[in-house]
Amino acid sequence: MSSAANWSYTAKATIWRNLGKDESGDPLGYSAPEVFMCDYEGGLSKKIAGVSAAMGNLGSEVVIKNTFWTEYDKAAAGDYLLIGESTLADPLDAGADEVQQVIRYADTFERLADDYALLTGA
Template structure:
């Protein structure tokens, strides 16, 4: 962990990765939850208009965790629940990679969730 990340990533989040398998009802199957170091910012949730609703950013989570991907689930805080939906986790819309500008030890990621 870079020196700046150790200073700034003082919160925790729980992430559930999709295993790639599906249940007999075609629901996604998730790996065991993993707790990561992070920081976060809340955002907007859902915008409802005359012709329906659209997904917008709900939370942005900054971390050095490099394995987050679209379709995984993440929850701010620690959870041991095996089902991310039951835990109240949000689906990841995108993970954006940023360079570790100062230490060049581990890149940083912005994990964006939607509502």
């Protein structure tokens, strides 16, 4: 962890990573919950129009519920995030929100670990 991240990412969040789909297209479910360090902005809803083509919905609007800033580099769209810690196996039972987009930023000062903004939708 970079020294800048060490003092700024002091909150905890829980992630359940989407395991994808099997050969017949059925969901494989989610990984066990994993806690990581972050900072976050919650409680603000922001509409993002014309979301990236990678999200597969150009021209549509996505309402962003929470933004997490972190060095955690394994998050992807379709995962679920929760502010705080949880040990529940099901992200929906825990009240987690789906990751809509992951944005990567360079570690400008130390070049040790890139930073990420993880945007969850409502």
